[in-house]
Amino acid sequence: MLQNDKIPVIIIFAPTATGKTALALDFFGTGSHSFFKGKGELISADSMQVYRKLDIGTAKPSLLERQSLPHHLVDILDFDRQFTVSDFVNEADSLCLDIYSRNKIPLIVGGTAFYIKNFMYGPAETPESHPLLRAKLKERMEKEGKESLYNELKTLDPVSAEKININDEFRIIRALEIFYLTGKSRSQFNEKQTLRDKYDFLTIILTRERASLYRRIEERVDKMFEEGLKDEVFSLYRQGAESWMPGMKAIGYREWFSYLENKEENSLDIEKIKRDIKHSSKKYAKKQYTIMKDIPQAFYISMDNKEEAYSKILKMTGDFLEKYGFSS
Numbered sequence: 001m002l003q004n005d006k007i008p009v010i011i012i013f014a015p016t017a018t019g020k021t022a023l024a025l026d027f028f029g030t031g032s033h034s035f036f037k038g039k040g041e042l043i044s045a046d047s048m049q050v051y052r053k054l055d056i057g058t059a060k061p062s063l064l065e066r067q068s069l070p071h072h073l074v075d076i077l078d079f080d081r082q083f084t085v086s087d088f089v090n091e092a093d094s095l096c097l098d099i100y101s102r103n104k105i106p107l108i109v110g111g112t113a114f115y116i117k118n119f120m121y122g123p124a125e126t127p128e129s130h131p132l133l134r135a136k137l138k139e140r141m142e143k144e145g146k147e148s149l150y151n152e153l154k155t156l157d158p159v160s161a162e163k164i165n166i167n168d169e170f171r172i173i174r175a176l177e178i179f180y181l182t183g184k185s186r187s188q189f190n191e192k193q194t195l196r197d198k199y200d201f202l203t204i205i206l207t208r209e210r211a212s213l214y215r216r217i218e219e220r221v222d223k224m225f226e227e228g229l230k231d232e233v234f235s236l237y238r239q240g241a242e243s244w245m246p247g248m249k250a251i252g253y254r255e256w257f258s259y260l261e262n263k264e265e266n267s268l269d270i271e272k273i274k275r276d277i278k279h280s281s282k283k284y285a286k287k288q289y290t291i292m293k294d295i296p297q298a299f300y301i302s303m304d305n306k307e308e309a310y311s312k313i314l315k316m317t318g319d320f321l322e323k324y325g326f327s328s
Helices: 020-028 063-068 085-101 113-121 131-144 146-156 158-163 169-182 210-226 229-238 254-260 270-291 306-322
Strands: 007-013 040-044 105-110 199-207 299-302
Touching: 007 020, 007 085, 007 113, 007 306, 020 040, 020 063, 020 105, 020 306, 040 085, 085 105, 085 113, 105 113, 113 199, 113 270, 131 146, 131 169, 146 158, 146 169, 199 306, 210 229, 210 270, 229 254, 254 270, 299 306
Parallel strands: 007 105, 007 199, 040 105, 199 299
Antiparallel strands: none
16 A cells, blocks of 8 residues: 555654654543554664653553554654664654554654654764774773763764763763764764655654643653652652663653762652752753754644644645555
8 A cells, every 4th residue: 555655654853742642542542532542563762761761751652542542653662772863763663654554654753863863864873883993982981981081082073972961871882882883973874865655654743832842741750759759769669760761861750879889878859859859840941942853844833722633634644645545
C-alpha cells in the first residue's frame, strides 16, 4: 500500500507537559472516538524513556496507556547503556517499515528534538568511532572531570559545545573524538538540508503559551515527587546507579547525585532539588523548540484551546492519510 514508495509518518513533537501523549491516545488509543482508533502505533522519541526502571522521573506512559496504544522504544535498555541518535534512527526506520507493512500508521511522538530531527533528515556522516582514542578520552574524563573536557570542547568546537549539555559526557567525548580524528569540528560535518525521501511526513509541533507551559511543568514535577520520585532515585542508587551512567544524566535524576555520591543523604535539600528539576525542565523545553524551529511544512498547533487544537489536528490527519487509503 506504499504510495510512490513512501511511508507516511506522523510526527508529534512537544516538550514535557504539553499534552502530546494524551493527544496520541485520544486519536489512536483503544478508548478513542475518532476514526483512527486502533490504526496507529507509537514510536517514542524520548531519550530517557528507553531506560528500564526510570519511570516516575521520565513521566513514562503507564502500562494501561501502552496497552491502549502500542508503544515502541520504551523500557528497552538498562540505565548504564548508551542509546545514541544513530540507534534511534536505525530502530525507528525498522519500526516504521514494520508498522506500515501491517497497515498501521507510524507515529513518532516525543520531546527529544535531536532524535526527531535526525530521523527526518538523516544523521550527519561523521567518522566511525576509534576504540583506542575513545578509551583515552574516557580515561581523561574520569581523571580530569567533565568540566575540563567540556571547556576543551568549547575552545576547539564552540558551536557543538553550545548544543551539548555539560552533563552529557558521551556527546562531549564524541565531539572531541571527531576533532582529534579529522582535525575538523563536529559542526563542520554539516547537517543534511533535505528531508529523507523515503517518508512522507505530517509534522505537528504542539505549543502552549509560555506561562501555561511553565506552570504545567511545575505541576508535573510536583506530581513526580508526590508519586515517589525520591524513593525511585534511592532504589536506583541501591541497585548501583552512578552519575556517569547515561540514564542518570536525565533531568529528574542527575540533580540527586551530588548528595548521594558524597554520602550526604541526611542533608538532602528536597526543595532545592525540586527547584533545580523545574528550572532544568523549562530550560530544556526552550532548547528543544529551538532545534525544531526550521522543519519545513510543520504545523504549529497551540494546545491552550484543546477543542480547537483537536479539531485542526483531526482534519489535517484525515487529509494527510486519505491518500494512503486511511479514509475518515
